[in-house]
Amino acid sequence: MEREQREFDDIPGTYVFDGQRNRQGYHLNMFCKSLDSEANREQFRTDPEAYLQKFPMTEEQRSAVLERDFLGMLDLGGNIYYTWKIAAFDRVSMQAAGAAMSGTGMTEQEFREMMINGGRPIKGNRYVGKED
């Protein structure tokens, strides 16, 4: 989906959940929300493809869910608090999800160490293609 540019679109590696992303990802996010119920989790566990068919999502969104492509889901309108429900379903840690979304092949342990050493530095991470 072509985005209308916003003033925060030049923040690197950040998918601000605005109205455009809400419209794009509404059904993906509401699928995630459905995993709050154990009965739904059981259906998703038993037959993930069939369960995903119940939600009017795009095929791309369904594939991103099945492949646990957390970065791809953000790009398709996912909101982190919703997609996080899939990580919780898989019993994946916040650090493992963070490492996966980094898109650099970083491991969970490397992400943990980065946090213990003070986190990802803000310097150099404020603007796309621009020093700060």
Added chain:
Amino acid sequence: MAKIIAGIGTSHVPAIGAAVDNGKTREPYWQPLFDKFEPARHWIEEVKPDVCIIVYNDHAHAFDLSSIAAFSIGTCENFKSSDEGYGPRPIPDVEGDPRLAWHLVESLVMDDFDITIVNDMTVDHGLTVPLSIMYDQPDAWPCQVIPLAVNVVQYPQPKGTRCHALGKAIRKAVESYDRNIKVAIFGTGGLSHQLQGERAGVINEEFDEQFLDDLAANPDKVAQISHAEWLRETGSEGIEAVMWLIMRGALDDEVEEVYRFTHCPASNTNYGMTILQNNS
């Protein structure tokens, strides 16, 4: 008459709640943070608020995308802990104060803040982790609680100036309440953290320290921070700290900072706490 005695600012990192619930607070990763909670726990035991108004955000547990309210007050008698995918937290139910909650609603609406009224809701880590931080693991929470949920997940979040003004209106509402009770107000969330995207894990300690300085001494400056600046400087989830302005608005112009610290990391977050006391 009721009185607001103090404001407490605290991050509400879910892993802190999990550390309490799973007996991990003496582990090397957590002990330094939990040691720093001790002075805050002693302080609240001394001042003993009767009611805590907890300003927080729900993280897609009680609410979802079907309807998104900017400011909501929970008017329930009782609030159960949300199931965040691991079962509800093993904590006591949170007791509400519906009489005061309805008084707040009426007073705020008459003051031009159109509050959403919630009669049936659970409370997630955004509200329960601050309770665990301040009160540890009691058999029953020693105060009644009024949840004030703010939309900080869906852009556009309420502006800083609006949050600050809402705090001032809350103070007016509390001071016009006909019971002689002590009220504390919590601002929760933040400080810098980003859970999503290639920039996940970003921390900005310099911004956070300036935020804590200004929140105490110059809140009007904090209220002017734009959405883009919050998102850029503190991470996509760091914007939660705008909720601390509601707490700050409910206090005197001049406050005493009785306790403050930051600790990095708590999970993916630069944890921050401040206790601001009214001395008037």
